[in-house]
Amino acid sequence: DAGVIQSPRHEVTEMGQEVTLRCKPISGHDYLFWYRQTMMRGLELLIYFNNNVPIDDSGMPEDRFSAKMPNASFSTLKIQPSEPRDSAVYFCASSLREGAPDTQYFGPGTRLTVL
Amino acid sequence: DQQVKQNSPSLSVQEGRISILNCDYTNSMFDYFLWYKKYPAEGPTFLISISSIKDKNEDGRFTVFLNKSAKHLSLHIVPSQPGDSAVYFCAATLGSGNTGKLIFGQGTTLQVKP
Numbered sequence: 290d291a292g293v294i295q296s297p298r299h300e301v302t303e304m305g306q307e308v309t310l311r312c313k314p315i316s317g318h319d320y321l322f323w324y325r326q327t328m329m330r331g332l333e334l335l336i337y338f339n340n341n342v343p344i345d346d347s348g349m350p351e352d353r354f355s356a357k358m359p360n361a362s363f364s365t366l367k368i369q370p371s372e373p374r375d376s377a378v379y380f381c382a383s384s385l386r387e388g389a390p391d392t393q394y395f396g397p398g399t400r401l402t403v404l
Numbered sequence: 405d406q407q408v409k410q411n412s413p414s415l416s417v418q419e420g421r422i423s424i425l426n427c428d429y430t431n432s433m434f435d436y437f438l439w440y441k442k443y444p445a446e447g448p449t450f451l452i453s454i455s456s457i458k459d460k461n462e463d464g465r466f467t468v469f470l471n472k473s474a475k476h477l478s479l480h481i482v483p484s485q486p487g488d489s490a491v492y493f494c495a496a497t498l499g500s501g502n503t504g505k506l507i508f509g510q511g512t513t514l515q516v517k518p
Contacts (some may be wrong), residue, residue, distance in 0.1 A: 293447070324508075330406070331510035332448070332493055345505065380447050393506065395447025 291315075293396035295381050301402045307369040310399045313362055314383030322393065323356055323366050324380040332380070338364065371403045407431045408496050410509035418517050423481040425512050427494035430475065434496035438506065439468060439479050442491040451492075452479070484516045 294313040302308055314321050322337040336346040341358045349356070353372070358364040368375055382395040409428045417423045425439075435456035440448035454461040454468045454477070461468050467480045481488055491513050495506040 326511075329510070331408075331410070332495075332506075332508035334505060334507070337505065382447070393450070395449065397445065397447050 293381055293383055293394055295379075295396035295399050297399060298397065299400045299402075301404065302371055303404050304372055305370045306403075307367065308371045308375075308401060308403075310366040310379050310381075310401070312364045312366070312381030312396060314364070314381070315394055316362070318383035318385050318394075319361075320384040320386075320393075321358060321364050322382040322384075323364070324382065324395075326378040326380060326398070335366070368401075371401075373403045376401055376403050406510075407434075408494060408507050408509040410492075410494060410512045412512050413510070414513040414515070416515045416517065417484050419486055420483045423479075423484045423488065423514055423516065425479040425481075425492050425494075425514065427477045427479075427509055428475055429477075429496050431496070431507075432475065433498055434507075436497050437468070437470060437477050438495045438497070439466075440493045440495060440508075442493065442511070448493055481514075484514075486516050486518050489514055489516045 296311045319340050323335040324332050325335055326332050333348055335348045336356045337344055338358045354368055356366045378398045378400050380395050380398045382393045384393045407430050438453040439451040441451045442448040452463050452466050452468050454470050459470050465481055470477045491511045493508050493511045495508045497506050
């Protein structure tokens with residue numbers, strides 16, 4: 290299996306622009322997680338889905354952030370409008386089943402820079 | 405409110421010596437703890453875990469210790485190797501009815517010098 294695929298790997302944009310990050314989970318996995326990594330706070334869970342349905346979005350920082358999972362093989366995280374403080378590495382992860390936290394497989398991440 | 409804290413941003417050790425990475429948590433309801441390892445330009449990968457009913461779990465060169473009364477866990481790497489140089493994240497979760505939701509610390513960058 291190719292693992293979790295994220296695109297783009299790097300994104301540089303200007304403040305106020307819309308940013309869309311993409312994720313393809315491992316085939317057959319029914320949980321999908323979006324994380325953000327910053328120096329100050331480490332890895333923060335933003336939102337996660339089960340069978341394409343958002344379960345917990347309490348980590349989404351503001352209304353500027355939104356996430357969708359239109360089907361089992363694709364998810365997007367959108368920031369509109371983007372701000373410099375959104376600069377971070379965004380990870381997508383997927384897992385096969387509930388109750389198994391050590392089965393989360395992470396993608397390589399998208400490094401976002403907002404100027 | 406940071407429920408899982410790694411107070412040392414970095415650690416440097418000599419090859420062959422022991423590396424000890426520390427992690428503290430505040431939520432006494434956490435009952436499952438994990439360590440993840442991350443190389444540059446890659447996503448984190450699972451390393452080792454421990455249930456709260458145990459105080460030690462060992463896997464080869466890696467051992468995790470849990471002190472529930474102190475709300476503290478540590479990862480020991482013996483002997484340390486240059487390939488262990490990476491960022492290490494500790495994480496915690498609620499086991500019963502767990503949704504897979506992990507709470508991560510800020511990470512500690514380990515450098516193992518040859």
